[in-house]
Amino acid sequence: MRPLHPFDIPLTGINLVEASAGTGKTYNISSLYIRALTEYEKKVSEILVVTYTEAATKELKDRLQKRIRESIAALRDGEVPAGDEFLRELKSRTENKEQAV
DSSP states (O other), rough: OOOOOTSSSSSSSOOOOOOTTTSSSHHHHHHHHHHHHHHHHOOOOGOOOOOSSSHHHHHHHHHHHHHHHHHHHHHHHHOOOTEEEEEHHHHHHHHHHHHHH
């Protein structure tokens, strides 16, 4: 099994993320979600995320909302929490994209 790197996954078509409990599924789903919002300028209403239970759905919704707030802070104010390599790379890619335009 190889580790999933959120920036290596194409955001076209259907993607299935499945793994055992505690392996980072929610983190990676959140990362892919943020990429869809930022790289493809998708609206929240255009992204479907499915999970199996109501409890898992609530947890995922709460984590997505938190991650959206963190991403906004990172992109707008440069506030990247220590050790958050995903947000650091997202910020770098966004800055590089803006410089290329």
